[in-house]
Amino acid sequence: MGWSYRKRIKIIPGIHLNISKRGISTSIGIKGASINLGPSGTRLNTNVLNFSNSHNFSGNPQQNRPNTEPQPIFSELSDNIFSADLHEITSQNMAGIKESIWVAQKQKAELLANLHKIKKALNFTKTKKMVSYVFIYGLINKQIVLKLNEDINAQKEAIKETQIIIDNSAVNIEVQFDDPSKRKYENLSNAFKNLATSYKIWDITAAHFQNRVAARSNADTLVNRRNTKIGFKSLPVINSNYEALYFQNVNGADLYFYPTFIIMYTDNQNFAVIGIDELTISFSSVNFTETEPVPRDSKVISKTWVKVNKNGTPDKRFKDNYQIPVVRYGRISFFTDTGVNEEYQFSNFEFTEDFAYAFREYKSLCKEV
Template sequence: MAWSYRKRIKVIPGVHLNISKRGISTSIGVKGASINFSKSGTRLNTHVLGFSNSFQLSGSNSRSKSRSNLNLSPVQPSQPNVNIPVFFEDTIFSADVHEITSQNMQGIKEAIILAQKQKAELTADLKKIKRTLSFTKTKKILGYLFIYGLINKNIIPQLNTDITAQQEAIDSTNDMIEKCYVNLEVDFDNDIRSKFEDVYECFKKLTGSKKIWDITSAHFQDRVAARSSASKLVSRKEVKFSLKSLPYIKSDYPALYLKNANGADLYFYPTFVVMYTNDNHFGIIGIDELKLYHSSLRFTEESEVPADTKIIDRTWAKVNKNGTRDKRFKSNYQIPVVRYGHIKMNTDTGLNEEYQFSNYELAEQFGKAFKIYQSEFLSKVF
């Protein structure tokens, strides 16, 4: 089945999202001059008086091939400091959002920043107009109180005209503020749209998991020394998933919102993912660059077992090497072993997040649906 899509999606005037067989890129500019952001780098395109030029501003083609002739002295390895403690804990977190943005998503980020700037400027203008309107209404009231408005019959009509104009300006400014957003319109064919809707529906079900945890760190432990059946210890914080869009992006579907306990939250849109802390601190990743893995895992649950979790085995708080109960501990007690869902996401630019779900079946359904959609999307684009 052929894939129907717009090769140039208009985001806001002067900004386009380009989707083609070569991949996803964004362009900023007007006819005659534009800047294109793609995986291969940043390129300036100009067309003046019938002459076209293209300049590589960054990327593989713009790198200097010259080498330095400096003589570098070999660096001696430093001696180990025996006073420095060694930690085996592996903290799980993403890089700073300013470092995460994909090269081909820079244009979308610039469009969002522009929308934010426009809204801030219009909001400031709106406050000024409202203050002016309030002052004009006060002048009108004073005109009646001090009679000078009755003596000079042109004052009140002029103030009424000003009030009407200022109210119209307020309405117009409010309307422009409402339009300060990036409008994401992707025209998929029925096949690929259906696959994204599967992702959407599976995510809605996933939000109903009794427990969702953000895994913030994990490290291996010596099972024999700890007398434990668990070979890996994790630190986790309970979070919530929901459908929640960012104010500066409008799409046919609400974003799939993933709360992040130790960093920027994630917002999944059909063609990209936004990592968002606040209006000045966010990054954007192309859906083609995201690596998502899903699996089920055995977990020794020492807390209360969620209602939608399946207990698959039992162990003891203290065990022998072969996993049997260590009878030397009188207060030894049984612990349920459960099956949880697990989703891990990362990118080459620095995204690194892991989540755990009390309902492994819902996590598996979402993971499979997303992989199918992403595979279909990439097969049509690349």
């Protein structure tokens, strides 16, 4: 069985996809300095039982890393924190990348169906050969067995070739950096590697204000947080020389950060592709009134009471009132104008700050291809 198809698809000016037996490939060049960081007044939600302070990294790219204590910010909180429908948030200039992923997935699905048929045909041919011996005619007419052997060999070869193409049914993206951009991306990758070692990582799925006086609480915000994980992990449909920075999302599509775009992915039918230049990252410190064990890489900055008066003293009306720690955590929010809205909290404040800074520095060098 022979394979000889080749197709060329234009994605955006200067970028093409080549589809052939070896798979789907393209190349993207990053020359280093052009993505704007977006508006300076980004929003950030505060956290469960906490007071929230913030460094905002959505401003002048020339600013140095803040070296003063973060200043409090106040922002609107939504009851539920999740991104818009995936079919609505793909960047316009990323439509070609999304189309190439569709092509790869469709090709793989069709080839898997063909592979199943070939394997079924192979089993049938083997059965015919066995039956020919049982009923003697295969022993008498050697040509029958020879023909069946030829069919078996051809079908085995077809299975082998089809499997190779299935394994290569992915979008092959070769990212090319100049030296300054490469150093910035390596800094980002190293900062992410450190961030992934945080003892606790939470996905913030909901947040709302509470009346501190009525609740007799030190916290002005209640949040829903769920344990999650991050790490290096790529999608099977993407072959790249750089592995994706992966953020698990407990109430929506997972996030895969590649050097020039982010894929939000639920399954083969539900995913979005967003350009790095469209993503805004906001970083803040969070003073969190912790009712669970304090993570070993976090710093306790003060103490409060489970039930507290407005002036901070313990409410003596509650017999079993006791002290609880206020812990400093790091918070990162990702959002775009098209509807991305995800928030994470990390037990290691310093690693969170380093990652947010490295992301800002890398984004300042990115150039939209």
